[in-house]
Amino acid sequence: xxxxxxxxxxxxxxxxxxxxxxxxxxxxxxxxxxxxxxxxxxxxxxxxxxxxxxxxxxxxxxxxxxxxxxxxxxxxxxxxxxxxxxxxxxxxxxxxxxxxxxxxxxxxxxxxxxxxxxxxxxxxxxxxxxxxxxxxxxxxxxxxxxxxxxxxxxxxxxxxxxxxxxxxxxxxxxxxxxxxxxxxxxxxxxxxxxxxxxxxxxxxxxx
Amino acid sequence: xxxxxxxxxxxxxxxxxxxxxxxxxxxxxxxxxxxxxxxxxxxxxxxxxxxxxxxxxxxxxxxxxxxxxxxxxxxxxxxxxxxxxxxxxxxxxxxxxxxxxxxxxxxxxxxxxxxxxxxxxxxxxxxxxxxxxxxxxxxxxxxxxxxxxxxxxxxxxxxxxxxxxxxxxxxxxxxxxxxxxxxxxxxxxxxxxxxxxxxxxxxxxxx
Numbered sequence: 001x002x003x004x005x006x007x008x009x010x011x012x013x014x015x016x017x018x019x020x021x022x023x024x025x026x027x028x029x030x031x032x033x034x035x036x037x038x039x040x041x042x043x044x045x046x047x048x049x050x051x052x053x054x055x056x057x058x059x060x061x062x063x064x065x066x067x068x069x070x071x072x073x074x075x076x077x078x079x080x081x082x083x084x085x086x087x088x089x090x091x092x093x094x095x096x097x098x099x100x101x102x103x104x105x106x107x108x109x110x111x112x113x114x115x116x117x118x119x120x121x122x123x124x125x126x127x128x129x130x131x132x133x134x135x136x137x138x139x140x141x142x143x144x145x146x147x148x149x150x151x152x153x154x155x156x157x158x159x160x161x162x163x164x165x166x167x168x169x170x171x172x173x174x175x176x177x178x179x180x181x182x183x184x185x186x187x188x189x190x191x192x193x194x195x196x197x198x199x200x201x202x203x204x205x206x207x
Numbered sequence: 208x209x210x211x212x213x214x215x216x217x218x219x220x221x222x223x224x225x226x227x228x229x230x231x232x233x234x235x236x237x238x239x240x241x242x243x244x245x246x247x248x249x250x251x252x253x254x255x256x257x258x259x260x261x262x263x264x265x266x267x268x269x270x271x272x273x274x275x276x277x278x279x280x281x282x283x284x285x286x287x288x289x290x291x292x293x294x295x296x297x298x299x300x301x302x303x304x305x306x307x308x309x310x311x312x313x314x315x316x317x318x319x320x321x322x323x324x325x326x327x328x329x330x331x332x333x334x335x336x337x338x339x340x341x342x343x344x345x346x347x348x349x350x351x352x353x354x355x356x357x358x359x360x361x362x363x364x365x366x367x368x369x370x371x372x373x374x375x376x377x378x379x380x381x382x383x384x385x386x387x388x389x390x391x392x393x394x395x396x397x398x399x400x401x402x403x404x405x406x407x408x409x410x411x412x413x414x
Binding site for chain 2: 001002003006009011012013014015016017018019020021022023024025026027028045046047048049050051052053054055056057058060082084087090091094095096097098099100104109119130132137138140142144145147149151153154155156157164165167168169170172173177178179181182183184185186187188189190191192193194195196197198199200203204207
């Protein structure tokens with residue numbers, strides 16, 4: 001299909017189609033609270049790796065109702081947590097995308113447990129296996145479509161040591177971490193192959 | 208682990224660790240060519256959905272050798288293609304990350320076939336099942352770590368019609384699309400559940 005056909009599509013149809021195109025996505029729960037201590041938890045499929053030194057991740061936020069609470073809390077307090085999904089919490093995680101009011105904690109509404117760690121203002125998700133905390137660094141408004149790129153530095157990591165390989169690679173599949181496609185489809189994974197660093201004069205080997 | 212432990216890590220260990228943390232990632236082959244017609248093909252795990260209206264995707268590019276050829280061609284010609292991976296081309300796709308010279312076409316070096324479509328300057332990957340083309344829209348330099356956010360508009364989509372649902376959702380799992388974790392681990396997926404739009408007063412149902 002070409003650009004004219006894309007423009008002519010019904011809005012929801014195009015949203016489903018375009019959201020599927022980019023491939024499988026990271027899907028995480030972001031925990032925050034405001035300066036009064038009101039907790040918020042929201043599912044995002046727009047987190048991405050930005051760099052390892054310093055350790056940075058990016059997040060695309062749409063300035064609509066449910067995502068705005070997260071954004072406001074991040075800016076207000078500078079603190080947020082990223083919590084991976086696994087199959088036992090997938091439905092609860094999805095339900096955090098409902099438009100609850102700011103006074104309603106999604107932790108309570110969907111039945112997940114906030115977990116606090118010393119020195120980190122935002123709540124983690126107790127039920128998650130892989131989780132980390134970020135400090136807000138920068139906000140880059142993207143004028144092309146009114147979304148906002150939020151950049152955070154990873155300041156605390158909480159993963160079971162048995163899934164961290166000698167190389168530093170984290171076996172998130174062993175932790176049951178899910179991936180998603182489109183707006184609403186959740187998937188487990190099965191490792192196909194891990195490959196050595198590619199060099200021009202030889203084929204990569206399985207590692 | 209805390210920020211001090213992160214900063215003290217050996218560079219390669221930290222790269223592996225931090226690259227795993229963000230969760231499963233999209234992994235695609237990006238096809239370009241320069242104004243002389245020299246083809247380039249490079250694997251990226253930093254593509255993300257940016258918006259459906261207009262249909263936009265973002266790509267984080269590191270200004271190092273292998274990714275620079277892609278970036279130069281995108282800026283020079285405004286055209287690039289995004290091609291999903293499946294298991295039969297995973298090793299070849301990985302091999303495109305080797306540091307070939309600008310004169311060497313990765314298509315030839317790894318054994319993939321360039322495919323041209325009317326009106327699109329950049330080459331697609333013949334062996335891919337899900338693929339689309341973008342027009343370069345904007346480049347946002349991220350000063351925090353020297354990476355560059357490349358924003359493109361989706362102008363052409365090429366997917367088998369039988370994997371597009373009535374809703375517009377594309378069953379990329381049926382196409383065999385892979386996901387990756389860390390720097391070098393490739394995975395197939397297995398659908399867990401697809402859930403209805405979340406509303407505050409009811410649990411989502413399986414769709």
